[in-house]
Amino acid sequence: MRASRLAEHFEDLEKQTHAARLGMWIFLGSETLLFGALFGLYGAYRTMYPQAFVEAAAHNAVWLGTINTLVLITSSFTVALAVGAIRAGAGKRAGWLLVLSLVLGGVFLGLKGHEYADHIHHGILPGSAYHFGALPSMGANRFFTLYYLLTGLHAFHVIAGMIFLGVVAVGCFRARYDAEDHLPVELGGLYWHLVDILWIFLWPLLYLSRS
Amino acid sequence: MSHALTGDADLPQEAVGPQETHEVDYLRAEGGVRSWLLTTDHKRIGLMFYGLVVLFLILGGLFAMVLRAELITPEPTLIEADTYNRMFTLHGVIMVWMFMIPSIPNVFGNFVLPLMLGAKDLAFPRLNLLSLYVFALGSVVTLGGAALGGTDTGWTFYAPYSTSTSTAVVPVVAGIFILGVSSIMTGLNFIVTTHTMRARGMSWTRVPLFVWAIYATSVIILFATPVLGMSITLVGIDHVYHFGIFDPRLGGDPVLFQHLFWFYSHPAVYIMILPAMGVISEVVCTFTHKPPASYKAIFISSLGIAFVGFFTWGHHMFVAGMSTFDAGVFGILSMFVAIFSAIKVFTWVATMHRGSIQFSTPMLYFLSFLFLFVFGGMTGVAVATQSLDVHWHDTYFVVAHFHFIMVGATLTGFLAAAHYWFPKMFGCLYSERVGMIGATGVFCGFFLTFFPQFLLGNAGMPRRYYAYPERFQWLNALSSGGAFLLGGALLLTLVNLLVALKRGRRADGNPWTSRSFEWMTPTLPPKHNFAVPPRIGRGPYDYHLTEEEAHARVSPG
Numbered sequence: 066m067r068a069s070r071l072a073e074h075f076e077d078l079e080k081q082t083h084a085a086r087l088g089m090w091i092f093l094g095s096e097t098l099l100f101g102a103l104f105g106l107y108g109a110y111r112t113m114y115p116q117a118f119v120e121a122a123a124h125n126a127v128w129l130g131t132i133n134t135l136v137l138i139t140s141s142f143t144v145a146l147a148v149g150a151i152r153a154g155a156g157k158r159a160g161w162l163l164v165l166s167l168v169l170g171g172v173f174l175g176l177k178g179h180e181y182a183d184h185i186h187h188g189i190l191p192g193s194a195y196h197f198g199a200l201p202s203m204g205a206n207r208f209f210t211l212y213y214l215l216t217g218l219h220a221f222h223v224i225a226g227m228i229f230l231g232v233v234a235v236g237c238f239r240a241r242y243d244a245e246d247h248l249p250v251e252l253g254g255l256y257w258h259l260v261d262i263l264w265i266f267l268w269p270l271l272y273l274s275r276s
Numbered sequence: 277m278s279h280a281l282t283g284d285a286d287l288p289q290e291a292v293g294p295q296e297t298h299e300v301d302y303l304r305a306e307g308g309v310r311s312w313l314l315t316t317d318h319k320r321i322g323l324m325f326y327g328l329v330v331l332f333l334i335l336g337g338l339f340a341m342v343l344r345a346e347l348i349t350p351e352p353t354l355i356e357a358d359t360y361n362r363m364f365t366l367h368g369v370i371m372v373w374m375f376m377i378p379s380i381p382n383v384f385g386n387f388v389l390p391l392m393l394g395a396k397d398l399a400f401p402r403l404n405l406l407s408l409y410v411f412a413l414g415s416v417v418t419l420g421g422a423a424l425g426g427t428d429t430g431w432t433f434y435a436p437y438s439t440s441t442s443t444a445v446v447p448v449v450a451g452i453f454i455l456g457v458s459s460i461m462t463g464l465n466f467i468v469t470t471h472t473m474r475a476r477g478m479s480w481t482r483v484p485l486f487v488w489a490i491y492a493t494s495v496i497i498l499f500a501t502p503v504l505g506m507s508i509t510l511v512g513i514d515h516v517y518h519f520g521i522f523d524p525r526l527g528g529d530p531v532l533f534q535h536l537f538w539f540y541s542h543p544a545v546y547i548m549i550l551p552a553m554g555v556i557s558e559v560v561c562t563f564t565h566k567p568p569a570s571y572k573a574i575f576i577s578s579l580g581i582a583f584v585g586f587f588t589w590g591h592h593m594f595v596a597g598m599s600t601f602d603a604g605v606f607g608i609l610s611m612f613v614a615i616f617s618a619i620k621v622f623t624w625v626a627t628m629h630r631g632s633i634q635f636s637t638p639m640l641y642f643l644s645f646l647f648l649f650v651f652g653g654m655t656g657v658a659v660a661t662q663s664l665d666v667h668w669h670d671t672y673f674v675v676a677h678f679h680f681i682m683v684g685a686t687l688t689g690f691l692a693a694a695h696y697w698f699p700k701m702f703g704c705l706y707s708e709r710v711g712m713i714g715a716t717g718v719f720c721g722f723f724l725t726f727f728p729q730f731l732l733g734n735a736g737m738p739r740r741y742y743a744y745p746e747r748f749q750w751l752n753a754l755s756s757g758g759a760f761l762l763g764g765a766l767l768l769t770l771v772n773l774l775v776a777l778k779r780g781r782r783a784d785g786n787p788w789t790s791r792s793f794e795w796m797t798p799t800l801p802p803k804h805n806f807a808v809p810p811r812i813g814r815g816p817y818d819y820h821l822t823e824e825e826a827h828a829r830v831s832p833g
Contacts, residue, residue, distance in 0.1 A: 072401075073396065073397075073804065074395065074396035074397035074398075074401065074473075074804060075396075075473075076809060080472055080473070083472050084399040084400070084468050084469075084471075084472040084473070087467075087468050087471055087472060088399065088400060088464055088465075088468045091464050091467055091468065091498060092460075092464060094498065094499070095460055095464070095498045095499065095501070095502050096502065098498075098499050098500075098502040098503055099502035099503070099505060099506055101502070101503060102502070102503040102506035102507055102536055102539075103506060105535075105536065105539075106521065106532060106536070109529065109532050109535075110527075110529075113527075113529065114527070191517070191519045192514070192517060192518050192519035192520040192521075192523075192526060193518040193519075193520055193526060194517075194518075195526075202527075203526060203527025204527060206520070206526055206527055207526075207527050207528065210519050210520065210521060210526075213519075214510075214519070214521075
C-alpha cells in the first residue's frame with residue numbers, strides 16, 4: 066500500500082477505494098437514466114407505430130448488429146481479463162488486454178460507421194432529412210430517428226470508454242498500478258461494461274424485434 | 277463578504293470557541309485569489325457557490341420586479357410584449373436552475389454536510405471544485421443565450437413551439453444541460469460522502485436530519501437530471517437539425533416532451549424543497565432546544581417524498597390529452613406527497629411543544645416556512661384534483677401555488693439557513709433586530725405578492741399574459757406592491773448580513789447552544805475541519821445532556 070495514494074481527507078485507503086467504487090456505480094446508475102429517456106421515447110413511439118417499427122427494424126442488417134454485439138461482449142471479456150491480470154500484478158498483460166479491448170471498440174465503431182454510411186446512402190437520415198423510398202411512413206421515420214439518437218449516444222459512450230481505457234492502458238504499461246493498487250483499471254472496466262450492457266438492450270430493440 | 281473573504285493573513289488569530297485549537301481557520305489558511313480559485317476545501321467552495329447563487333437570486337429577482345411593474349396596469353407600459361415573454365422565461369430559468377436547485381445543497385450542504393458527518397471534506401473534493409466551475413460555465417452559457425436575445429418559451433420549453441421559435445433556445449438549453457452536469461457531480465459527491473465518510477460512532481440513526489434531506493435530494497438529482505438533460509437536448513437538436521422528435525408533422529408527439537420534461541421537473545420541485553425541509557428540521561430543534569418529535573418520521577418521509585415524487589409527473593398534463601383514469605392515478609399519487617409532507621409538518625409543530633423556544637430570525641423564517649408550505653401544499657392537493665385542475669390549469673392559480681410551495685418554502689429555508697449558519701460560516705453575528713424585520717418583510721411581501729394571484733387565477737386570468745382586462749387590475753397592483761416589498765425586504769436582509777460581515781460581533785463557538793455536530797467544531801473550522809476525526813457518542817439532538825456531556829461525547833479520536 067502506497068501512502069501517497071491516500072488523499073488527506075480519508076482515514077484509510079480502504080474507505081477511499083470504497084468511495085470511488087460507490088461513486089462510479091452511482092454515476093453508472095445516472096447514465097442509465099440518460100438512456101432511459103430515449104428508451105421511454107422508443108417505447109412510446111413503438112406503441113404508436115407498431116407496424117412501421119417492425120418493418121423498419123427488419124430493414125436493419127441483423128448480421129451487422131449481431132457481429133457488433135459479439136465484438137462488444139468480447140471486448141468486455143478482455144477488459145474483465147485485464148482487471149484480473151492487474152489484480153494478479155501483471156501490468157504488462159493487463160495493458161495488452163486493454164489494447165485488445167480498444168481494438169475491438171474500434172472494430173465496433175468501424176462497423177457502426179459502415180452501417181451509418183449505408184443508411185445515409187439509402188436516404189435514411191433522421192427527422193426532416195429522411196427520404197427512404199421503401200419505407201416512407203412517419204413511423205419508420207420515428208424509428209430511424211430514434212435509431213440515430215440511441216446508437217449515436219451509445220457511440221459517444223464507446224468513445225468516452227475508449228479514452229478512459231486508453232489512459233488506463235498507458236498507466237498499466239508504465240507500471241503505475243500493482244496488485245493492491247489499481248482502482249482506475251477497475252473503474253474503467255465498470256464503465257466499459259455499462260457501454261456493453263447498453264448495447265445489449267439496443268441490439269434487440271433495433272435489430273431483432275422485427276416480427 | 278469582502279472582509280471575511282480576503283482574510284488578511286497578518287490579522288491576529290481569533291479566539292476560537294470551546295474547542296481551543298491552534299490551527300488557522302479556513303478563511304485564513306491560505307491567502308490570495310489563487311488559493312480560492314484552486315481550493316478543494318468544501319467550505320470555500322460552498323462560499324463561492326454562495327456568491328454565485330445570491331448574484332443569480334438578485335438577477336432573477338430584478339426580472340421579476342420588471343415583470344410585476346409591467347403588470348401594474350392592464351395596458352402595455354414599460355416593456356414590449358416580446359421582451360415580456362423573454363423576461364419571464366429568463367426569470368424562471370435563472371430562479372429554477374441557477375438559484376433554487378443549487379441554493380441550499382451547493383452552498384449550505386457543501387459547507388455543513390462534512391462538518392455534520394465528522395468528515396474532513398467531501399469524498400471527492402476535486403469533483404466538488406469541478407462542479408463549481410461547470411456550474412459557472414453553465415451559467416455563463418445560459419446568460420450568454422440571454423444576451424443573444426434570450427428565448428420566449430417559458431422555463432418549460434414546451435414543444436413544438438420551443439423547436440420552432442426563432443429565439444436563442446439552443447444556448448439556453450445547452451446552459452441548462454451543463455448546469456445539470458454540475459448538479460449530478462454535487463449530488464453524487466453528497467451520496468458517496470454520506471455513505472463512506474461518517475465519523476466513527478455515527479450510525480445511520482445519528483445522521484443529522486439536514487444530511488438526510490440532502491441525501492434524499494441527491495438521489496432525486498441523480499435519477500431525474502439525466503432525463504431532463506436528454507429531453508432539452510432533443511429540443512436543442514430539433515431546433516437546429518429538425519429531427520422532429522416532438523413534431524407532429526414528422527409523426528412526433530409533443531405531449532411526450534411534457535412527459536419527459538416533467539419526469540424531471542416534477543421531482544425537481546423536491547430537489548428544491550427537500551433541502552429547505554432539512555434546514556427547517558435543524559432550525560426547529562436548535563431553537564426549541566429539543567430533539568425532533570420523531571426523528572424517524574422526518575427522515576423516512578424525506579425518502580418517501582423522494583420516491584413518490586417520481587410518480588406524480590402526470591398531474592401537469594391533465595388537460596393535455598390524458599385519460600381520466602391516468603389522471604386519477606396521478607392525482608392520487610400526487611396526494612401521497614401531501615401525506616408525507618403533513619407528517620413532517622406535524623412533527624415540526626410537535627417538536628415545538630414544550631420546547632424552550634428561542635425567538636430569533638431563523639425561527640421566524642421557520643414559522644413563515646410552515647405557513648407558506650402548508651398553504652402551498654394544500655392548494656397543491658386542490659390542483660391535483662382533476663376536476664379543479666381543468667378550471668385552474670394555466671392560470672395564475674397555478675403560478676401562485678408553485679410559488680408558494682417551491683419559492684416560498686425554498687426561499688425561507690435558504691434565508692433561515694443563511695442566518696442560522698452565519699456564525700459558523702463567518703464567525704460573527706448579524707443584527708437580530710434587522711434580521712427579524714427582514715424576515716417579517718419577506719413573509720408579508722411574499723404573501724401579498726402571491727395570495728392575490730390565487731384570486732386572479734380563480735377569476736380566470738391566464739398565466740404568462742402580458743395584458744389583461746381592467747377588472748383584474750387591483751389584484752395585480754396588490755401583487756406588484758407585494759413583490760416590491762419582498763424585493764426590499766430581501767435587500768435589507770442582504771445588507772444586514774453584509775454589514776454583519778464587517779461589523780458583526782464575534783460569535784463564540786456555539787451561539788445558539790445547539791447540539792448539532794457542526795457546532796462542536798471551532799467557530800471557524802480549520803481547513804480540514806478536524807485534526808483527528810471525531811468519535812461520535814451521541815445523537816445530534818441530545819438536548820437532555822448537559823453542555824459538557826454533549827461536548828465530551830463528540831471527542832477527537
